[in-house]
Amino acid sequence: xxxxxxxxxxxxxxxxxxxxxxxxxxxxxxxxxxxxxxxxxxxxxxxxxxxxxxxxxxxxxxxxxxxxxxxxxxxx
Numbered sequence: 001x002x003x004x005x006x007x008x009x010x011x012x013x014x015x016x017x018x019x020x021x022x023x024x025x026x027x028x029x030x031x032x033x034x035x036x037x038x039x040x041x042x043x044x045x046x047x048x049x050x051x052x053x054x055x056x057x058x059x060x061x062x063x064x065x066x067x068x069x070x071x072x073x074x075x076x
Contacts, residue, residue, distance in 0.1 A: 028053035
């Protein structure tokens with residue numbers, strides 16, 4: 001199992017927090033599972049989609065942009 005320094009990835013890639021990183025990794029993993037065989041990293045043997053997505057984001061091969069305005073919630 002490969003361990004990643006999440007704080008370093010957040011800092012290097014300019015991601016606001018670990019929750020946005022989680023959303024980005026989940027979205028990329030979903031894309032990878034739907035497009036089997038189309039990866040941006042060379043050695044994909046025995047790696048799961050989450051690991052591939054995290055490696056692509058950590059390596060700067062995939063960039064996610066935050067779009068739209070945040071949902072507003074009413075507090076009572």
